[in-house]
Amino acid sequence: xxxxLASLGEAVTASGLKDGMTVSFHHHLRNGDYVLxxxxxxxxxxxxxxxxxxxxxxxxxxxxxxxxLRSGVVGGLEANYMGSTVGRAVSEGVLNKPVIFRTHxxxxxxxxxxxxxxxxxxxxxxxxxxxxNCTGRFGKSACGSLGYAFAxxxxxxxxxxxxxxxxxxxxxxxxxxxxxxDYVVRVDAxxxxxxxxxGTTRMTRDPVALxxxxxxxxxxxxxxxxxxxxxxxxxxxxxxxAVAQNVRNIMREKKIQGSFALGGTTGYLVDMLEAGCFxxxxxxxxxxxxxxxxxxxxxxxxxxxxxxxxSPSAKSCAAEALDVVVLGATQIDCGFNVNVHTDxxxxxxxxxxxxxxxxxxAKLALxxxxxxRARLSIVVEKVLTVTTPGKTVDVLVTQCGIAVNPLxxxxxxxxxxxxxxxxxxxxxxxxxxxxxxxxxxxxLEEKIVGKVLYRDGTVIDGIRQVRRPAGA
Amino acid sequence: xxxxLASLGEAVTASGLKDGMTVSFHHHLRNGDYVLxxxxxxxxxxxxxxxxxxxxxxxxxxxxxxxxLRSGVVGGLEANYMGSTVGRAVSEGVLNKPVIFRTHxxxxxxxxxxxxxxxxxxxxxxxxxxxxNCTGRFGKSACGSLGYAFAxxxxxxxxxxxxxxxxxxxxxxxxxxxxxxDYVVRVDAxxxxxxxxxGTTRMTRDPVALxxxxxxxxxxxxxxxxxxxxxxxxxxxxxxxAVAQNVRNIMREKKIQGSFALGGTTGYLVDMLEAGCFxxxxxxxxxxxxxxxxxxxxxxxxxxxxxxxxSPSAKSCAAEALDVVVLGATQIDCGFNVNVHTDxxxxxxxxxxxxxxxxxxAKLALxxxxxxRARLSIVVEKVLTVTTPGKTVDVLVTQCGIAVNPLxxxxxxxxxxxxxxxxxxxxxxxxxxxxxxxxxxxxLEEKIVGKVLYRDGTVIDGIRQVRRPAGA
Numbered sequence: 001x002x003x004x005l006a007s008l009g010e011a012v013t014a015s016g017l018k019d020g021m022t023v024s025f026h027h028h029l030r031n032g033d034y035v036l037x038x039x040x041x042x043x044x045x046x047x048x049x050x051x052x053x054x055x056x057x058x059x060x061x062x063x064x065x066x067x068x069l070r071s072g073v074v075g076g077l078e079a080n081y082m083g084s085t086v087g088r089a090v091s092e093g094v095l096n097k098p099v100i101f102r103t104h105x106x107x108x109x110x111x112x113x114x115x116x117x118x119x120x121x122x123x124x125x126x127x128x129x130x131x132x133n134c135t136g137r138f139g140k141s142a143c144g145s146l147g148y149a150f151a152x153x154x155x156x157x158x159x160x161x162x163x164x165x166x167x168x169x170x171x172x173x174x175x176x177x178x179x180x181x182d183y184v185v186r187v188d189a190x191x192x193x194x195x196x197x198x199g200t201t202r203m204t205r206d207p208v209a210l211x212x213x214x215x216x217x218x219x220x221x222x223x224x225x226x227x228x229x230x231x232x233x234x235x236x237x238x239x240x241x242a243v244a245q246n247v248r249n250i251m252r253e254k255k256i257q258g259s260f261a262l263g264g265t266t267g268y269l270v271d272m273l274e275a276g277c278f279x280x281x282x283x284x285x286x287x288x289x290x291x292x293x294x295x296x297x298x299x300x301x302x303x304x305x306x307x308x309x310x311s312p313s314a315k316s317c318a319a320e321a322l323d324v325v326v327l328g329a330t331q332i333d334c335g336f337n338v339n340v341h342t343d344x345x346x347x348x349x350x351x352x353x354x355x356x357x358x359x360x361x362a363k364l365a366l367x368x369x370x371x372x373r374a375r376l377s378i379v380v381e382k383v384l385t386v387t388t389p390g391k392t393v394d395v396l397v398t399q400c401g402i403a404v405n406p407l408x409x410x411x412x413x414x415x416x417x418x419x420x421x422x423x424x425x426x427x428x429x430x431x432x433x434x435x436x437x438x439x440x441x442x443x444l445e446e447k448i449v450g451k452v453l454y455r456d457g458t459v460i461d462g463i464r465q466v467r468r469p470a471g472a
Numbered sequence: 473x474x475x476x477l478a479s480l481g482e483a484v485t486a487s488g489l490k491d492g493m494t495v496s497f498h499h500h501l502r503n504g505d506y507v508l509x510x511x512x513x514x515x516x517x518x519x520x521x522x523x524x525x526x527x528x529x530x531x532x533x534x535x536x537x538x539x540x541l542r543s544g545v546v547g548g549l550e551a552n553y554m555g556s557t558v559g560r561a562v563s564e565g566v567l568n569k570p571v572i573f574r575t576h577x578x579x580x581x582x583x584x585x586x587x588x589x590x591x592x593x594x595x596x597x598x599x600x601x602x603x604x605n606c607t608g609r610f611g612k613s614a615c616g617s618l619g620y621a622f623a624x625x626x627x628x629x630x631x632x633x634x635x636x637x638x639x640x641x642x643x644x645x646x647x648x649x650x651x652x653x654d655y656v657v658r659v660d661a662x663x664x665x666x667x668x669x670x671g672t673t674r675m676t677r678d679p680v681a682l683x684x685x686x687x688x689x690x691x692x693x694x695x696x697x698x699x700x701x702x703x704x705x706x707x708x709x710x711x712x713x714a715v716a717q718n719v720r721n722i723m724r725e726k727k728i729q730g731s732f733a734l735g736g737t738t739g740y741l742v743d744m745l746e747a748g749c750f751x752x753x754x755x756x757x758x759x760x761x762x763x764x765x766x767x768x769x770x771x772x773x774x775x776x777x778x779x780x781x782x783s784p785s786a787k788s789c790a791a792e793a794l795d796v797v798v799l800g801a802t803q804i805d806c807g808f809n810v811n812v813h814t815d816x817x818x819x820x821x822x823x824x825x826x827x828x829x830x831x832x833x834a835k836l837a838l839x840x841x842x843x844x845r846a847r848l849s850i851v852v853e854k855v856l857t858v859t860t861p862g863k864t865v866d867v868l869v870t871q872c873g874i875a876v877n878p879l880x881x882x883x884x885x886x887x888x889x890x891x892x893x894x895x896x897x898x899x900x901x902x903x904x905x906x907x908x909x910x911x912x913x914x915x916l917e918e919k920i921v922g923k924v925l926y927r928d929g930t931v932i933d934g935i936r937q938v939r940r941p942a943g944a
Contacts, residue, residue, distance in 0.1 A: 003788065131788045159787070168701075169793060170732050172752040172774055179779045179786035229640075260642050280644040302644055307651045314651035315631070316475065316603045321641060 003184045004130045008042040011183045015158040020050050021119035024156060026149035027057035028136055028285055032195025035124035035162050037064045038187065044073045052076035054118055056107060056148040060085040061195060069094045080104050080351050087348030090449050093465045099450045101341065105310030105319065105357035106455040108151035113313060121156035123149050123176060124190045128163035132181025133174035137296040139165030141191045144286030144295045146175045150305035153180045164190045175303055201266040201288045203245055204238030208399045212368050213242035216326060216397040220247060222418035223364050223411065225323040230258035233358055234326040236266050236287040239368050243326050244268045251277045262318050263354060265291040273300060282318050284309040310357035312455045319361030327355055329369045331383040334425050336390030336405045338367055339383035341452060344376045346384060346442035346466045348450060356388040357455050368397045377432035377439050385452060386461040400431055443467040475656045476602045480514040483655045487630040492522045493591035496628060498621035499529035500608055500757055504667025507596035507634050509536045516545045524548035526590055528579060528620040532557040533667060541566045552576050552823050559820030562921050563938045571922045573813065577782030577791065577829035578927040580623035585785060593628035595621050595648060596662045600635035604653025605646035609768040611637030613663045616758030616767040618647045622777035625652045636662045647775055673738040673760045675717055676710030680871045684840050685714035688798060688869040692719060694890035695836050695883065697795040702730035705830055706798040708738050708759040711840050715798050716740045723749045734790050735826060737763040745772060754790050756781040782829035784927045791833030799827055801841045803855040806897050808862030808877045810839055811855035813924060816848045818856060818914035818938045820922060828860040829927050840869045849904035849911050857924060858933040872903055915939040
């Protein structure tokens with residue numbers, strides 16, 4: 001019996017999807033993803049409603065989802081990250097139930113344990129054979145790693161692979177095995193290559209961000225971790241990439257032979273791999289085309305599942321073996337708690353992703369942030385939403401100095417000995433307030449529109465509904 | 473907290489193993505395996521008893537196990553194959569409970585579904601890092617694929633990796649992820665390289681076997697499957713290898729571009745891959761060093777799990793996509809039922825392995841066998857033990873002609889049109905009896921010492937205790 005079905009509608013019907021069930025999606029196609037919208041349109045046509053969507057992330061490309069939230073096709077949302085477009089609708093109360101926010105490690109943990117069962121998983125696959133052996137390595141919509149999709153594929157009751165590049169059986173270097181796949185649907189395009197991965201990720205030229213990156217690099221140097229065996233994770237933001245570039249220069253100059261780079265991967269990390277800075281890259285998602293190409297061709301660049309990356313219930317994970325991670329913040333407070341969920345107005349504009357996972361796992365978790373952005377303080381008395389608890393954040397680097405978490409007296413001493421410009425985080429807050437004024441409290445309703453689950457599943461914070469301006 | 477423990481005894485204690493629990497082993501180290509014996513000795517020293525061993529296969533190297541069966545350390549055995557040494561002890565009634573025989577596909581299916589839970593899995597790993605990321609690709613005890621160990625690693629309550637090649641974290645091209653591993657123990661040697669894999673597998677020079685191989689090749693040619701897209705599995709026996717060599721010659725001569733070769737892998741299949749006969753090898757276990765080397769270096773040669781290979785409860789498996797498989801037989805009867813479990817005396821000397829899985833999956837399942845071996849008939853009225861049901865066997869090829877299963881009238885017509893020497897299987901039995909006489913019935917007790925589970929979990933046959941000669 002062939003698994004190959006003619007349309008998404010046929011696959012939805014074949015899957016047995018019913019009102020109230022849970023469907024899942026992964027976000028490796030990022031802001032180029034077509035699959036979530038196409039599937040939800042097919043479901044809406046079949047008049048199935050009150051579904052829960054468990055997506056590893058929701059991007060602005062998923063704006064059409066708002067319609068399904070309003071119409072009742074979708075009654076619940078779960079995600080590790082949510083872009084500001086759907087975030088705004090949620091913040092304004094489009095759903096009756098709060099969105100469940102998890103982390104990139106917590107999500108597969110909950111799927112594997114059965115805490116968040118999935119009825120039908122839809123796997124956007126840049127290449128697949130007719131049995132569902134699939135990969136993100138090649139095809140016109142190549143996205144590289146499919147790391148976040150493994151738990152869905154292995155634990156959902158039904159699994160539908162959606163591809164725009166159907167290849168001869170057997171697809172040899174599959175990431176997800178046919179053993180898990182029920183149905184395969186070929187569509188014209190699973191995504192817009194422009195949105196799937198940027199051509200290249202670019203480091204910043206902003207002098208403030210460069211100053212912060214220089215200080216962050218000095219912290220890493222002084223921490224003692226930057227030696228043979230060094231392992232490193234950094235994001236795709238311009239400031240993070242500037243840190244990566246600096247670290248690379250030091251490693252090459254001092255002939256430091258690092259161990260591994262982890263996480264979402266950019267061309268900058270690939271350059272470091274190719275320059276011999278690291279033995280390997282462990283890759284849960286690719287941020288740019290250079291990373292995709294490297295994953296396809298370099299055996300030192302390997303795909304890992306989200307569980308292998310960061311699951312708190314895995315018997316161990318790579319995040320726990322990490323030396324240094326460089327993280328961003330929308331807000332950070334005097335207890336070193338970080339918010340990457342909501343903006344200063346209380347609107348949802350992100351989510352943890354792997355933020356709190358690697359902060360907990362890494363030996364040195366560095367947050368880099370300017371004191372303010374667009375005349376809004378980043379360093380505040382208390383964050384509006386706790387994404388990552390302060391006890392897991394070791395140091396904050398701003399353009400006006402470096403604040404060390406009081407829990408890390410050892411690190412503070414090291415950095416002081418190295419002559420780095422240390423400040424108290426409270427003083428950074430004051431500096432920010434002197435520039436921007438005391439931040440206004442956003443106008444929030446009592447209703448909780450988002451529940452933030454920490455990586456271990458405990459509720460770490462709630463996100464409240466934003467009061468819409470009168471007449472809006 | 474480090475997973476690295478100083479001894480197997482420490483690992484057994486740390487795992488929480490108690491009387492009556494189930495431990496598991498895989499057999500990629502084949503007759504060179506030290507791990508099962510070492511672990512069972514450590515367990516015996518700790519005075520833990522009445523255990524069940526679920527091993528993918530038991531080899532003659534595991535003869536010391538007989539002592540643990542007698543002493544009560546082990547009260548139950550489950551395996552897909554059992555060599556004649558432990559087989560003899562079992563056949564003579566050393567255990568109170570029957571051995572559970574499964575297939576290579578049925579075993580992971582039962583482990584994954586929870587029908588045969590494993591408390592502690594011991595993974596013999598030719599290379600591992602301290603977190604348990606491990607592989608069979610390299611190390612002094614390299615065995616290639618770890619296909620049979622995946623289900624154990626992913627579903628056992630506790631997982632202990634035993635290695636003789638501890639490498640720096642992270643082992644990059646792991647087969648089994650640290651996410652599943654609780655403890656790692658380094659030992660001097662996990663096996664004897666001489667027994668792990670033979671240096672090379674050799675085809676037969678026996679003229680009878682060569683005649684059978686020629687006929688089998690003609691059957692494959694006439695079947696219509698030997699064209700572009702051809703997929704193929706054969707064992708490591710001399711006759712099977714001769715068929716492979718013939719098939720290779722035809723494929724090269726006619727420029728046939730096959731699809732994949734499946735199953736246990738030999739240098740002969742590697743030669744075919746390298747000669748361009750196949751796009752890929754899907755490898756669940758390596759039979760010789762050339763296969764190990766190929767799996768390590770050739771990206772077209774890929775490791776698959778036992779579930780991906782042949783699980784009946786997988787949503788699909790490679791065995792179901794197979795065109796042609798060449799299988800052996802200890803006995804085959806007039807209903808085309810095949811016995812590879814017991815010899816003519818009723819003694820356990822093998823087991824299904826993947827025999828019944830691929831017979832069920834392949835479009836053409838060919839059994840090759842001489843009419844007799846050592847003056848004992850192979851073609852018999854009724855097999856002593858049904859390993860593989862006759863309805864899944866399409867054709868028997870002997871040196872005295874080809875018998876087609878009456879269920880395959882289409883195939884019979886094709887072979888007749890090709891002018892092949894067709895005979896009735898009953899006539900082959902008569903020829904065998906004329907040479908060897910009517911086989912004596914072995915002297916068996918009522919007690920069942922082995923239960924043969926078909927791949928779907930149903931009991932397909934029982935193996936009875938052999939009556940020991942008086943005074944023995």
